[in-house]
Amino acid sequence: MNGLTDSFPTSRSRIPLWLRLIGYELRKSLRGPVVPALCAAFLLLNVFVMLTANAFPLRGEIKMLSGIAEKYGIRTEEPGYTQLQADYRSGMEHLNEIAVEKEGVTYEHAADFWAAQSGKAAGSTASDPTDSTDALPPDPSTVPPSHPSVLSNPTTVLPDSNPQNNGFGVPYTEEELDEFYLTAVMEWYAVTPDTEAFYRNLDVQNYAEFQIGKFGLSGSAADVIREQYAKLDERTEEIVSSGDHGALFFPGPMYKMHSLLFKTMLGFLIFESLLLTVLVTGTIAKYEFEQRTAAVVYATRRGRRTAADKLLASLSASFLLTAGLCAVTLLIFFGIYDYGGLWNAPISSYFNMELDFPYLTWTPLTVRTYLLSALVLIAVVQLIFAALSFVLSGFLKNSYYVFAGFALCYGLFVMLPSIVPRDASFWIYSMFTPFYLILNPHGLFMGAGTLLYEGKEWITLSVWSGMIGFAVLLGLKRFGRQNL
Amino acid sequence: MLNVHQVSKNFGSFQALRSIDLEFANGVYGLLAPNGAGKTTLIKMLATLLFPSEGEITYNGENITAMDARYRNLLGYLPQQFGYYKNDSPQKYLTYIAALKGMSQAEASPRIAELLKLVALEDVAGKKMKKFSGGMIQRVGIAQAMLNDPKILILDEPTAGLDPKERVRFRNLLTSLARDRIVILSTHIVSDVEPIAGEVIMIKDQRILYKDTVDHLCRRIEGRVFETYVEHDEAETFRSRYLSLSEKQESSRLKIRFLHEGEAMPGWTPVMPNLEDLFIYTYRDGQEQEDKEPAK
Ligand SMILES: Nc1ncnc2c1ncn2[C@@H]1O[C@H](COP(=O)(O)OP(=O)(O)OP(=O)(O)O)[C@@H](O)[C@H]1O
Numbered sequence: 001m002n003g004l005t006d007s008f009p010t011s012r013s014r015i016p017l018w019l020r021l022i023g024y025e026l027r028k029s030l031r032g033p034v035v036p037a038l039c040a041a042f043l044l045l046n047v048f049v050m051l052t053a054n055a056f057p058l059r060g061e062i063k064m065l066s067g068i069a070e071k072y073g074i075r076t077e078e079p080g081y082t083q084l085q086a087d088y089r090s091g092m093e094h095l096n097e098i099a100v101e102k103e104g105v106t107y108e109h110a111a112d113f114w115a116a117q118s119g120k121a122a123g124s125t126a127s128d129p130t131d132s133t134d135a136l137p138p139d140p141s142t143v144p145p146s147h148p149s150v151l152s153n154p155t156t157v158l159p160d161s162n163p164q165n166n167g168f169g170v171p172y173t174e175e176e177l178d179e180f181y182l183t184a185v186m187e188w189y190a191v192t193p194d195t196e197a198f199y200r201n202l203d204v205q206n207y208a209e210f211q212i213g214k215f216g217l218s219g220s221a222a223d224v225i226r227e228q229y230a231k232l233d234e235r236t237e238e239i240v241s242s243g244d245h246g247a248l249f250f251p252g253p254m255y256k257m258h259s260l261l262f263k264t265m266l267g268f269l270i271f272e273s274l275l276l277t278v279l280v281t282g283t284i285a286k287y288e289f290e291q292r293t294a295a296v297v298y299a300t301r302r303g304r305r306t307a308a309d310k311l312l313a314s315l316s317a318s319f320l321l322t323a324g325l326c327a328v329t330l331l332i333f334f335g336i337y338d339y340g341g342l343w344n345a346p347i348s349s350y351f352n353m354e355l356d357f358p359y360l361t362w363t364p365l366t367v368r369t370y371l372l373s374a375l376v377l378i379a380v381v382q383l384i385f386a387a388l389s390f391v392l393s394g395f396l397k398n399s400y401y402v403f404a405g406f407a408l409c410y411g412l413f414v415m416l417p418s419i420v421p422r423d424a425s426f427w428i429y430s431m432f433t434p435f436y437l438i439l440n441p442h443g444l445f446m447g448a449g450t451l452l453y454e455g456k457e458w459i460t461l462s463v464w465s466g467m468i469g470f471a472v473l474l475g476l477k478r479f480g481r482q483n484l
Numbered sequence: 485m486l487n488v489h490q491v492s493k494n495f496g497s498f499q500a501l502r503s504i505d506l507e508f509a510n511g512v513y514g515l516l517a518p519n520g521a522g523k524t525t526l527i528k529m530l531a532t533l534l535f536p537s538e539g540e541i542t543y544n545g546e547n548i549t550a551m552d553a554r555y556r557n558l559l560g561y562l563p564q565q566f567g568y569y570k571n572d573s574p575q576k577y578l579t580y581i582a583a584l585k586g587m588s589q590a591e592a593s594p595r596i597a598e599l600l601k602l603v604a605l606e607d608v609a610g611k612k613m614k615k616f617s618g619g620m621i622q623r624v625g626i627a628q629a630m631l632n633d634p635k636i637l638i639l640d641e642p643t644a645g646l647d648p649k650e651r652v653r654f655r656n657l658l659t660s661l662a663r664d665r666i667v668i669l670s671t672h673i674v675s676d677v678e679p680i681a682g683e684v685i686m687i688k689d690q691r692i693l694y695k696d697t698v699d700h701l702c703r704r705i706e707g708r709v710f711e712t713y714v715e716h717d718e719a720e721t722f723r724s725r726y727l728s729l730s731e732k733q734e735s736s737r738l739k740i741r742f743l744h745e746g747e748a749m750p751g752w753t754p755v756m757p758n759l760e761d762l763f764i765y766t767y768r769d770g771q772e773q774e775d776k777e778p779a780k
């Protein structure tokens with residue numbers, strides 16, 4: 001970055017003046033070690049988070065699952081699925097042939113085989129899938145049907161975890177165990193519970209009452225929640241009739257891939273880019289006052305219009321840094337976690353459910369489209385944050401105050417729902433802020449919790465863009481008349 | 485023609501300048517006043533960084549705020565607190581300021597080379613400014629002010645930090661520049677303006693006290709400045725009786741230059757007053773509140 005912008009002043013190229021001026025402002029914020037060092041630190045942190053995720057040791061299985069999705073497709077109503085079931089059945093037959101030969105027993109499910117083997121392996125290490133970091137509270141009315149899968153069995157051990165004796169002390173070869181494992185993985189999809197019945201029996205209205213009770217809502221606040229859950233009920237019907245509910249996905253309870261990608265990774269990315277945005281904007285906006293160059297700069301022909309250059313530079317820097325950080329992080333992420341055939345898997349799938357309530361998106365969204373929408377949303381939110389920091393900088397003395405002012409703003413808006421009365425619909429709307437929106441990046445575009453309002457994302461972003469745009473114009477105008 | 489009409493400037497309840505009326509044509513104007521008199525405040529208003537609380541400033545009859553970029557395009561300004569970008573070289577810095585002044589790179593680069601030579605910085609044109617001395621920085625500041633060949637050149641204490649050689653060069657430069665432009669420089673160093681200023685403006689008690697040529701100003705205290713020799717032990721009593729303007733040790737005695745209104749005593753030598761005498765007289769202790777003009 002430095003190399004590029006450093007060359008502006010001396011290059012003889014025909015960059016238009018206004019663009020050069022924006023380049024100069026960008027250079028002010030990006031030169032020096034702070035921004036590159038922060039970017040590097042954030043990337044390291046993100047890689048660390050990926051490598052220490054619960055799913056990391058399971059990435060081999062994840063690859064296997066995406067391979068299955070690639071081979072057979074993800075839709076249960078398509079012929080690939082029938083093939084999957086057939087292949088699973090022959091795999092099961094083969095398993096039992098060998099099991100009879102070596103152990104003298106048969107298994108109904110591949111999962112049972114693995115449970116039995118795990119039972120024999122004393123002291124085998126197990127990962128802990130009960131890690132409950134999710135936002136959705138348990139609801140007794142919607143307990144999902146039990147699932148006979150090795151993948152949700154906490155004591156499952158990877159076949160290659162100990163190549164010496166397989167950890168089991170049983171006479172199966174590596175190849176056999178690998179094959180049985182694939183069978184078990186296929187079983188997750190082939191022997192599905194009645195997902196349609198599960199969706200049809202989801203007592204969405206009861207869930208609404210649960211939320212209302214939990215937050216002590218009444219009056220129009222409760223009405224809005226009921227209304228939205230009623231809409232969600234209709235949407236559930238749509239999901240079922242589209243077949244999205246039964247489509248293949250990474251098994252949610254075991255891998256929590258939705259949470260890993262959209263809650264953890266995007267969460268880190270959002271707050272990292274937020275820090276960069278506020279830092280860069282504060283630096284650009286207050287640069288002349290901190291370097292005592294204001295008197296020279298604002299008395300030139302460009303004069304106070306430099307503030308507009310600073311605004312554009314702040315917006316571009318925020319966007320570029322956010323985009324760069326997200327791009328590099330996600331490239332590494334998808335290098336580690338192979339999504340393969342599951343890129344097009346619908347978020348609303350039964351298999352994606354991590355706790356007791358499925359992720360029901362308001363519009364049909366796949367991993368790909370959810371990710372893209374979330375990234376667009378993050379970019380817009382960062383632009384709003386940049387503009388907000390810019391407006392704040394008009395009232396504050398230096399970039400540290402801008403940082404503090406932004407933090408204060410953030411705190412106030414996040415606290416807002418806890419201080420407004422819970423009997424009016426304003427309680428819901430008080431959560432329609434970019435600050436609140438980005439707290440749950442895994443719950444965007446869907447009905448869940450109390451912030452389930454359909455289209456809240458785009459309502460929030462449009463209203464805030466408008467308000468901030470207006471504030472920015474006022475700020476620029478005010479700066480034009482300000483004594484310096 | 486740059487005009488200041490009935491301009492006042494308040495900072496909150498504090499009034500820094502009151503009902504200022506000034507007219508500037510081409511030539512050098514020295515703004516001479518002690519610290520805190522309001523020189524910078526006046527200059528910042530001329531540079532559009534501050535807006536008058538009352539009154540207006542016009543250039544050829546047009547309000548400079550309304551002229552906006554058109555006015556600033558005519559302006560070269562060296563602020564008193566000259567901030568610069570420490571990691572930039574003069575070359576880079578001037579290229580940037582030229583861009584802010586609306587100059588294309590093709591226009592700017594010969595101009596920058598010319599100016600770097602003029603302020604004797606061509607040898608360090610590519611060096612980072614953080615290693616520069618105060619005087620070198622000040623010269624970069626002078627160069628940036630002149631980039632756009634301004635019709636109005638305003639310099640707030642431009643000679644601060646310059647060595648005598650540079651000071652002389654700078655004075656000569658201003659004289660040659662002033663032929664076809666307005667040059668306003670503020671200072672509290674009398675010798676900076678005395679040789680070059682066509683007119684000297686003195687501010688006292690938030691108002692313009694004088695705006696006149698050096699000769700006319702000096703004539704105001706003509707016949708009242710003397711020199712004499714006193715013994716060391718008499719010096720204290722002498723100072724309490726007369727306003728001492730300057731003192732110099734000569735052999736065992738003190739040579740005192742002083743001001744006295746009234747009869748000359750024997751042993752006093754009348755001398756030609758200079759601007760410094762007037763400055764000290766004008767801003768002598770106990771004179772802050774009253775702007776009693778000296779008798780004609
Ligand atoms: N932004 C401000 N807010 C409040 N008071 C101010 C401000 N700027 C200047 N002043 C006051 O106005 C008066 C004039 O200040 P100014 O800087 O114009 O003086 P000056 O003649 O330039 O002094 P110096 O020779 O020290 O540079 C001073 O009393 C100063 O304290």
Ligand SMILES: [Mg+2]
Nearest residue numbers: 523524525564
């Ligand atoms: Mg000053």
